Amino acid sequence: MRQTKVFRNIWLGIENVLMHKLRSFLTMLGVVFGVGSVVAMLSVGEGASKEALEQIRKLGSNNIIISSVKSAEEEQTSTDHSHMSIYGLTYEDQFRIAESFSNIQETAPVKLMRKETRLRERSMELRVVGTTPQWFDLVPRPIIAGRVLLPSDQDKQAPVAVLTEFGARKILATENTIGQTIRIGGDEFEIVGIVKSESGQAGNIQIPDQQIDVYISIEVARKYFGDIEVKRTSGSRSMEKVELHQVLVRVDNTDNVEATAAGIERMLERFHKKKDYIVSVPLALLKQAEATKRTFNIVLGSIAGISLLVGGIGIMNIMLASVTERTREIGIRRAIGAKRRQIVLQFLIETVVLSTTGGIIGLGIGTLIPFLITYFSGMMTVLTWAGVLFPLFISMTIGIVFGLYPAMHAARVDPIVALRHE
């Protein structure tokens, strides 16, 4: 009984709103756009943070990446022809890092070289990654065929290589994939596996793997290619000796990542005269990215909030006008015996019906916008239940908040005056 009365009141409210279709539609418009922008904003924000998480997943949230860089003084002297730059991380460093911290689960040394790779007439320059089997734990990627590097490859110093999907498609093309022999630099390697690869940036760290990678044992890389790289740039020749280009480190627990990174930094400082390395922490980047995104969301949210506020004020404005216009109706209802609170309720229900309907329409538009954004800009957008229900709830609240004043205004109408109102 009580329930049917609630429904009847709402139904009468809907009837009243439908009596003035155009006006009701115009009244809702503010809420439509407000809710639409909130929904769109939430899904863009949600998408952005999901994207950030995705990138961090690629980097590994428990990972620390230590990279070799040419120090500033080295950069200057390297213009000298006969000079050989020696810088960066050493095999010693990796060993020391692995041994010195109990929090570190695994480390992977990384030696990078660009080498011409050929299979008969097909050739392309690939990035040769000399590393250990641990790489594949630290940079986990799905295996498409065959296997990844094994400790036995390491021990035997076997000339085997793991290609990425992209490299395999370019070099192997239609050839029998696993077991194929290709030439890297001048030497023959047997393809033992193909893995997927990620590409791109995460924050300002390059993701460890690239599309054009080929993975071989570090021992093999050292034996075949050595530590010295000769670079020829426009006639001039420069030599660099870098033992390790990167050391990847995995820490046991996310909470320990930053402390361990600081420890590594302190330790390297003691053994390196120059600052020829960078310690980067994906987690710190994640936090930084999150903070930026939070600010971004707050800004977007305030704009959407303002448009909702404007929508609410619009509704209040029209409802106040409607109260004046319907003074006589209010007088009639009061004369018949309607109590003040019943008049309040009537107008409040009408406002809530308006704002909620506006909210539902806005939701429709707001869920469409993320699709368009994704379609045109490729930005990731995510619609969550909270992102849908929250704006709906807000639009209802707006109806109550901005409907209350006009409704109270209506209830204060004096029936005697109202009945004489033209």
Place this chain on the structure above:
Amino acid sequence: MVDLPLTENNEIIRLEEAQKIYQMGVQELHALAGVTLSFKKGSFWAIMGPSGSGKSTMMNILGCLDRLTSGRYFLEDTDVSSLDDNALSELRLKYLGFVFQSFNLIPQLTVQRNIELPLYYLGWDAIRSARRAGELAEEVGLGGRLHHRPTELSGGEMQRVAVARALANDPQVIFADEPTGNLDSATGEQILELLDELNKQGKTIIMVTHEPDIAKHAGNRLHMIDGVIDRIEQN
């Protein structure tokens, strides 16, 4: 003054030293300047007088739309003068019906919805309300017009809807404020016959009018002047 229960005297309305004073700037306007009277149950009264005589104020007070400045007003056994806005609304809803000169129907609502209005506030369900509205429309001769809007009706028909609406809550007293004022004399006559009929069924009717011809329908005529009773005529 003897404070007998009204019902023992077969009275339905009693005013005692009723005063209604409006503050107009520094001046006080005595719209009702101490009126004492009583109406018997089932009587038909016409309240007459020139404009400014206080007859509208009288009607607002008796109709529980307004409150006295001083004095007392009893409606059956209820001391209305002590009630708040909510209680007055409740009284209007349960015991009173109104018919106005300008009909005062809600233009957006159909005839049926207009008639149902008091029932809605009484909390009747939709089905019962619809049935009752149908019966009342039949009673005032508008059975076929239930789904029309007031704007599609003639003046006489609109006033019939208003009468049907006034009857919806089965009121004790029906107030009619110049009910024929906006109608031609023939249609006006029909509305008056309708009121006569209701009076015969036992409803107390209080009608405000300034036309003597129309007032003749009422068995009792209260002439007012300057906020006091001038004279009372009875057939």
